[in-house]
Amino acid sequence: MSNLSSLPARARRLPLGQASITRIARFSSSPRSCNYADTLPNLKIGAHTKVLFQGFTGRQATANVKESLAWGTKIVGGVKPGIEGEHLGLPVFPSVRAAQEKAKPDASAIYVPGNQTAQAIEEAIEAEIPLVVAVAEHVPIHDILRIHSMLQTQSKTRLVGANCPGIISAIGKCRIGFQPLPCFAPGNIGIVAKSGTLSYETVASTTRAGLGQSLCISMGGDVLAGTNFVDALKIFENDPDTEGMIIVGELGGTSEMDAAEWIKDYHRRTANPKPIMALVGGLYAPEGRIMGHAGAWTAVGEPGPEVKYQALERAGAVMVNHPEKFGEGMKTLLANRPRSQGGVFTNPASQRRGLHTMRRISPRSRQGMFPTTQTRSLFVKPFQALDMLKEKSIPVRETAPSDSDIFLNLTVDRTALTPCILASSRADFSPSTTGRFAFPYASKSFTSGEAPVIEDIASHLRLPDSARGKLASLVQGLWEIFKEKEAYILEVRATPTADGTLEVRGARFGFDDAAYRSSGRQEEVHRLRNPAEEVREELEAEKDGIVYVKLDGEGSIGTLVNGAGLAMNTVDALTLHGGHCANFLDTGGKATSETVKSSFRVITSDPRVKAIFVNIFGGLTRCDMIAEGVILAFRDLEMSVPVVVRLRGTNEEAGQKMIAESGLPLHAFDGFEEAARKVITLAGGEPITPQR
Known part of the structure; x- marks a missing residue:
């Protein structure tokens, strides 16, 4: 994860200024035939790619430029608004437009804080930069909705991110992002991932297997992604350098389902398809919680992670439960890939045999209209939500549910990349009763005759003509709250009355905390x-920038992990091995000795914890530094709970040696299987082998 959101910056008070509205109108009214899909080829970066930096002279950008230049990336300079000069021996341009005219960059790396990211992307779109890579996290959802309303009406600029480590060509030595370079090696595997740390584990696994990577694309962990799994798979399919494809997904959204459909079609139309492997994180995430990434939550109408897993498996992807299995698994698949003999190939489905490592999991249904409260977002109390509706002159009267109730959910469509309304006659928004109605973010009024979406919703709900005007007023009120207060989910239960009125009887409103965290x-x-x-422990962790989720049940294993995706997968994999986790904990992409100490303090405050599992991938941070932090924290806190430390990545051998020679009840491992068995045993459990 990026830490750019912590940088100081001026807070803009409004998510959509007049200048931005003008830009949207200009893009939307363009007479050209524009299709964002036409920008897909821009993802094929390599030695030829000329890279520009926005936020060029900042500390993090400076360090990144030095590393990337040394690796071989062709960087042509950077932008510092209003300033011309030189930095690191490269030109500084006063604007993206000036950089485009003088340096002709093929891509721009945006290294500015989350509250400035949207404006930087806008400048790159206006300058028609072919590829824009946004790495910052905590970019407000409504800022990105506005950006997508621009992207969808042009055919010059492709976005990767936000909240992602970027895109990297191991073959072409072109790095646009902050990926840990020691993990990479030129090779033939294409990787697309939501999670940064899980992608680094995947890269390291394919490097250890001697396969290396061709192109690695990060989709990012936000609700709205500029590039998704299917986009990446299309590039990999037609890339002669790529012989195998890997997908690293997680709970939230439908992109994994879209990928499964693409894989099925790919196998139908391709005689000798490239092998595909996949992982889905968050299989054991508690329902209704946001797991570190802004987009790691399952919304109404979206499939759960186990459904995604099963869809990918049925489509023909080889599933694993841990990223360290990707390397040897892909090596086997490539060795067994059928070769052409007179134009006849063996059945591609045969690639699946012998590599299953995941138990079947029964899908969970959404229980009721209002699931448990989520974190890293703000859900107000029902009466506060109703008060907001009253301010919009919406009729409100709290009563018990009735059979005549209708249910509306104004949220974000992650596939259409727009707002949408879900309309249902049932509280659980079951697929058979739910309609999904997407509409442009630039929409202004639903009460005028220019809102066909109202007619569609009314027809779906079978509302009488007399209620359609009131429906329009209700949707208009919700839409105003959605934009003015930067919500990401507004759910109401309403009852049609005899005179055509729609009274709201219950409400659940959730707001984007990034609008406050990064932008004020x-x-x-x-x-x-x-x-x-x-939850007390969750609040304590939040003070130190740690994302902690206390898990229910008999959890006896505390977990400490750097990266949300890796933390989700750690809980999944330990559970599959027979463990019982007490918590999810993400220190952030850059774990330090201080965050490790704070994490131990929070974990050990839970009396259920009998052993702690530290799972660190040393990509952006060195394993020896983490080992030192673990040892110091263990001593300072006078801990008595045994700790198993799995270290992988940069300086892993030095870190493991430090742990082994510490004289403390610390146990060092590099492989996940051994480490998992050890911590489960120390916690009083009995390890099991996951079913194939």
């Missing part, structure tokens, strides 16, 4: 938060 917006909404009603 929506302070009045944020003040509605009541810490006294939240």
